[in-house]
Amino acid sequence: MQLEQMYQEIILDHYRSPHGSGLKDPYDAESQQINPTCGDEIVLRVKLDDAGEKVLDVSHETLGCSISQASASVLTDLVVGQTVEESMKVLAAFQEMAQGRGKVEPDEDVLGDAVAFAGVAKYPARVKCALLGWMAFKDAVVRVQDGKVEA
Amino acid sequence: MTTAQAPAGAGLAGLDPAALRPDFAILSRTVRDGRPLVYLDSGATSQRPRQVLDAERDFLEQHNSAVHRGAHQLAEEATDAYESARARIATFVGADPDELVFVKNATEGINLVAYAMSNSSIRTGLGPESERFALGPGDEIVVTELEHHANLVPWQELCRRTGATLRWYSVTDEGRIDLDSLELSERTKVVAFAHQSNVLGSVAPVEELVARARAVGALVVLDACQSVPHLPVDLRALDVDFAVFSGHKMLGPSGVGVLYGRTELLAAMPPFLTGGSMIELVRLEGSTYAPPPQRFEAGVPMTSQAVGLGAAVDYLTAIGMQNVHAHEMELTRVALDTLREVPGVRIIGPDSLEARGGTVAFVVDGVHAHDVGQVLDDRGIAVRVGHHCAWPLHRRFGVAATVRASFHVYTTVDEVAQLADGVRAARDFFGVS
Numbered sequence: 354m355q356l357e358q359m360y361q362e363i364i365l366d367h368y369r370s371p372h373g374s375g376l377k378d379p380y381d382a383e384s385q386q387i388n389p390t391c392g393d394e395i396v397l398r399v400k401l402d403d404a405g406e407k408v409l410d411v412s413h414e415t416l417g418c419s420i421s422q423a424s425a426s427v428l429t430d431l432v433v434g435q436t437v438e439e440s441m442k443v444l445a446a447f448q449e450m451a452q453g454r455g456k457v458e459p460d461e462d463v464l465g466d467a468v469a470f471a472g473v474a475k476y477p478a479r480v481k482c483a484l485l486g487w488m489a490f491k492d493a494v495v496r497v498q499d500g501k502v503e504a
Numbered sequence: 505m506t507t508a509q510a511p512a513g514a515g516l517a518g519l520d521p522a523a524l525r526p527d528f529a530i531l532s533r534t535v536r537d538g539r540p541l542v543y544l545d546s547g548a549t550s551q552r553p554r555q556v557l558d559a560e561r562d563f564l565e566q567h568n569s570a571v572h573r574g575a576h577q578l579a580e581e582a583t584d585a586y587e588s589a590r591a592r593i594a595t596f597v598g599a600d601p602d603e604l605v606f607v608k609n610a611t612e613g614i615n616l617v618a619y620a621m622s623n624s625s626i627r628t629g630l631g632p633e634s635e636r637f638a639l640g641p642g643d644e645i646v647v648t649e650l651e652h653h654a655n656l657v658p659w660q661e662l663c664r665r666t667g668a669t670l671r672w673y674s675v676t677d678e679g680r681i682d683l684d685s686l687e688l689s690e691r692t693k694v695v696a697f698a699h700q701s702n703v704l705g706s707v708a709p710v711e712e713l714v715a716r717a718r719a720v721g722a723l724v725v726l727d728a729c730q731s732v733p734h735l736p737v738d739l740r741a742l743d744v745d746f747a748v749f750s751g752h753k754m755l756g757p758s759g760v761g762v763l764y765g766r767t768e769l770l771a772a773m774p775p776f777l778t779g780g781s782m783i784e785l786v787r788l789e790g791s792t793y794a795p796p797p798q799r800f801e802a803g804v805p806m807t808s809q810a811v812g813l814g815a816a817v818d819y820l821t822a823i824g825m826q827n828v829h830a831h832e833m834e835l836t837r838v839a840l841d842t843l844r845e846v847p848g849v850r851i852i853g854p855d856s857l858e859a860r861g862g863t864v865a866f867v868v869d870g871v872h873a874h875d876v877g878q879v880l881d882d883r884g885i886a887v888r889v890g891h892h893c894a895w896p897l898h899r900r901f902g903v904a905a906t907v908r909a910s911f912h913v914y915t916t917v918d919e920v921a922q923l924a925d926g927v928r929a930a931r932d933f934f935g936v937s
Contacts, residue, residue, distance in 0.1 A: 355536060355537060355882055356878070356879060356882045356933065359878065360878075360933070365934075365935075369935075390890055391873070391874060391889065391890035391891065391904070391905045392890065392891040392895055392898060392904045392905055393874075393904055393905070394904070416904055417872065417874075417904070418872035418873075418874035418875050419872060419874075419875050419934070420874070420875075476878070479874070479878070482874065
């Protein structure tokens with residue numbers, strides 16, 4: 354059965370009790386992302402430090418499948434407390450793995466629990482599910498930074 | 505010209521999918537580590553029998569040429585094959601050949617009508633006959649809440665361009681068009697609706713909707729994508745003004761679809777796409793246009809696809825559309841009966857066989873449709889998951905996504921029975937049992 358390759362225990366754990374779930378205040382920027390093929394939706398908020406260099410908090414509300422919910426949960430664990438620069442490196446590594454069609458060897462030092470999503474990369478139709486939260490995070494960070502430049 | 509070979513599983517005694525299946529080579533392949541393919545996604549696209557593939561190949565190997573131009577033998581044969589396909593498809597849906605326009609797919613057919621109306625609405629340089637297609641602020645286009653995006657977005661865009669207003673019939677909890685939810689008015693110019701919902705399977709009360717549209721002088725556009733492939737359909741008897749359907753959903757090729765329009769309407773309607781083939785007389789100062797259907801077929805059209813669709817119609821005719829429908833209703837009965845037994849399953853749409861076709865949509869409490877689909881896929885069962893291009897309908901039922909099983913002539917009772925087992929497995933896997 355190939356199912357367990359995709360739905361690894363770590364993913365199912367995060368799906369059953371997602372971290373960062375439930376939108377929180379205060380926050381600096383919010384991003385809504387939609388997967389137009391299935392209608393799944395995430396709203397994600399980020400709070401950075403005053404210098405805009407460190408991720409203080411991430412919260413989200415995800416209406417979606419197990420993969421999109423677990424991915425947003427793992428994201429929360431991986432980026433909160435990191436510098437924005439580090440979090441973007443994790444994001445790049447996650448995206449490379451997710452879009453790698455199963456041919457990219459994930460770096461556990463960078464990705465931590467997120468290596469569990471390596472199996473998803475073999476199912477092209479599910480890659481968008483795995484990336485939904487990460488795209489929201491990226492968009493929200495850009496919004497904070499743009500806001501700070503304008504201010 | 506080869507004559508299409510009659511399918512083995514056809515006859516007066518009904519339809520035997522086991523006898524038809526050898527015609528569909530793809531059904532004997534395996535997926536996901538050697539599991540037999542259980543294809544329950546014919547509502548998205550159907551599989552093609554070898555009779556269709558042979559017709560396409562024979563056309564390309566023996567007669568291929570650009571149609572309606574050239575005086576050589578191949579040009580004549582290609583034109584004959586193309587027009588013969590049109591005539592057989594016309595017979596299949598109870599229309600005259602000149603009432604059928606070949607388009608890329610149903611989506612293009614609806615856009616053709618919408619853009620012809622848009623062109624009429626500009627009211628410059630067209631004859632007075634086009635006035636009946638003109639729209640302006642205050643006019644109304646009416647659709648329903650269950651439409652596929654293909655029968656919604658082109659009308660939204662037409663409203664945006666002309667200032668007309670879009671209104672819609674809502675949908676009942678059972679998945680029927682709620683006829684009490686809207687009154688048409690003298691300003692209603694178009695009533696567009698799906699003959700059979702691509703999600704719920706519910707069949708629209710065409711006669712009643714046509715009567716209401718006629719009472720206010722509105723044009724009726726029927727999205728027949730999910731009816732023509734599965735039910736006997738006589739467009740003239742239905743008395744609609746326009747209808748569309750796609751080849752790939754009726755055992756035919758992709759890249760070809762049909763727009764039906766009543767003769768006098770097509771004759772009065774201005775073109776959408778313009779260029780070669782669709783003209784009568786061209787001068788640098790301006791041009792006049794060919795009569796329909798040529799007026800609406802600009803450029804060298806798809807040919808082997810049209811020929812393939814002709815062969816698909818021959819195949820379905822040999823089986824008999826009554827038999828196709830009866831077979832699919834039996835499959836639907838099995839699907840509803842077995843799914844109903846699975847705890848946590850909620851059917852979205854009519855939970856009966858009345859005024860319904862062979863499409864069954866459902867949600868599973870606690871397991872997202874994507875995840876159900878993934879477990880089914882792991883067992884070799886191909887279904888559609890998501891909003892099936894009917895997002896407003898899914899919002900209406902308060903769900904982001906559903907699982908949809910849909911059938912065709914080659915689907916067996918055993919395959920449909922596997923669906924409920926797969927849904928049980930999904931519940932077990934995600935621990936909601």
